[in-house]
Amino acid sequence: MAQTLAVTGKGGVGKTTCTALMIQWLVARQSTPILAVDADSNANLHELLGVNYQATVGGIRESARKEAQRLFGMAKQEFLDLRVHEALVEQRGYDLIVMGRPEGQGCYCFANNVLRDVIQRLAGKYQHVVVDSEAGLEHVSRRTLLTLDYLFIVSDCSVRGVRTARRIADLADEMGTPVKHRGLVVNRVPQGVLPPKIREEVEATDLRLWSVIPEDPHVAAMDAGGKTVCDIPEDSAARAAIGVLMEELLSAAPKREKPTLAVPAGGGR
Template sequence: MSVTIAITGKGGVGKTTIAALMVQCLVRLGETPVLAVDADSNANLHEALGVSYDASIGGIREEALQHARDLVGVSKQEFLDLRVQEALVEQAGYDLIVMGRPEGPGCYCYANNVLRDVIQRLAGSYRHLVVDNEAGLEHLSRRTLLKVDTLCIVSDCSVRGIRTARRVAALVEEMGTPVAARGLIVNRVPEGVLPPVVRAEVEASGLPLLATVPADDSVAAMDAGGMAVGDIPADAPARQVVNALVAEMLRAAQGGRA
């Protein structure tokens, strides 16, 4: 059974970079195959991974609607299944599928339903799913993910950011989203040390602190230059912290299966 890691949080906190680093770490550890899911309508996980894509779930949905009358001898579901397989970006150790942005009003519900069906159909072929969610709880609220093994709520290193993460966790609880474990990742922490006021807010949140990812010049340079996480050195502090977190998640998952 596949293990699903979902990354969420407010916009601009570095969710996509962390998701891409997690994918790379899982591949390096041989925990393959991995399915990377860009569930953000404003797709950019492919850029962080250094790949391109030709089709998205949103685009496939539009295509199916436009050509529904032309599908002779092929059901809409068969057409979707075929196009989804073609939309998978296949890389060494992982595949990428992109949600994309559907056109027209009232399309997101259907596109989310398609994404949920796609993930459900594909999940059995992968050891791990890493899902980069858009800012907010759109996909969690619409139950796009039928289960989440670890929900990583990413925040910047600020009291306001931690409070936002706390609200995200509360909303997840209210929605009854099936989450086995959840925790907080504080990103871009100066020198890797939480200021006392931020640490106090983390403790008050009641969320387990999964990791404090230090502010890292190599990551900042990657973001500024539009480069991929592959350009981040192996010994970069941010990469090392994410690698350690992934290793801990794997140990916890193996313990749960024992």
């Protein structure tokens, strides 16, 4: 069964950047195949990965709704299976599927449930499923997340970002979202050193601090130039920090029991 990793957090904190860097790390490690899921209705993971897509799950859901009169039971299931497979963008080491936004009106319950099944069945064919989520709490309250092995709650280096991360974790708990491991990733930290106030905020949460990702000029340059994560040098601070985090989490290394708050310069822990 695939290991499922999802990235969540407040708007603009770096969720998509972190997701793309994680996919890149897994591909480089040949920890493949990977299913990359863009679950943000404003899809843009594909841009950071440098790929295009044609169809979205939202679009498929809409056509299933239109075809509802004609298709019954297995026929509908097969129709969805086929269309979802067609929507997969195949790349070296990973396939990308874009959820898109729900289109049109009407009751989506049936199609939504069937599609969740389709994606869950699809997920069984992969070693990892990596999900880039929409900003904020709504998707958590809608319970659109699959069962997760790792939930990365990303914050920027701000009090509000850390507090939002905490609220997301609390909501996921309240909703009974099945998450095996969850932790906090503080991104865009100047020189990779958490300011004392942010440290305090992190300590006030019950979240484990999984990673401190430095503010990285290579990431900024990538974005300014409309480039992809492949254009970020291997030894860049953000890429290196994601590498350390993934290595620690996914290797057999014993799990850390307490947040590590002493952060050396350069983004290590």
